[in-house]
Amino acid sequence: MADANLSVGNIAKRAGVKVSTLHFYEEKGLIRSWRNSGNQRRYKPDVLRRIALIKAGQKIGVSLSDIKAILSQLPNERTPTVSDWEHIATAWRDKLIQQILYIEKLKDSLTSCIGCGCLSLERCHLYNQDDCLKEEGEGAVILERK
Structure with a gap:
């Protein structure tokens, strides 16, 4: 892939994650890389959007398996579009509302x-x-x- 030219270190720095996190995400099938002629991982720039979605989901408590299920619904493992994100955000909104209610009850009972x-x-x-x-x-x- 000609446009898969970003190194694992570059992606890790730009995404704010460790290299080992990228390897973990890749192992779990959440992102993918290609190998160059020197057998080094290379990523397309749009992997940054997938990583941002993964991090956003994790921050509100969505499991990696649920994130993978959502991402696997996208054709050809493509990166989510604005329309895709709106659909995903709607699905996560209910989960977030339930978490907020739970946290409020916990706060009142501490x-x-x-x-x-x-x-x-x-x-x-x-x-x-x-x-x-x-x-x-x-x-x-x-x-x-x-």
């Missing part, structure tokens, strides 16, 4: 009980006699209630 059912805090306002919360699931079930 100084007392988060509903784990342990009964080990003196200030716990939850009375969980006979561990009735176990019927609702694992972890901080009260915090995770809708």
Whole structure:
């Protein structure tokens, strides 16, 4: 590929990630490179947009497998267009809203009980006699209630 002329170091610096991160993304099928005649990795400039999308997704808690699934829907492994990004952002918006609501509930519960059912805090306002919360699931079930 004639336009795949950016080195791994150049891409890492421009994207703000480590070289090992690029290798990891490539191993996971999130980005791809080509080898030049000296067997060195080379990238097309548009890989920077894919990396930005990956980083944005990770920052809001989207798993790499979910990011890969979204990217794999693009024809010929192309880089997302503005229209693609609008579609992806819409899909991620609901996830982000749920995270915001969860964080707000956590913030409001930080100084007392988060509903784990342990009964080990003196200030716990939850009375969980006979561990009735176990019927609702694992972890901080009260915090995770809708």
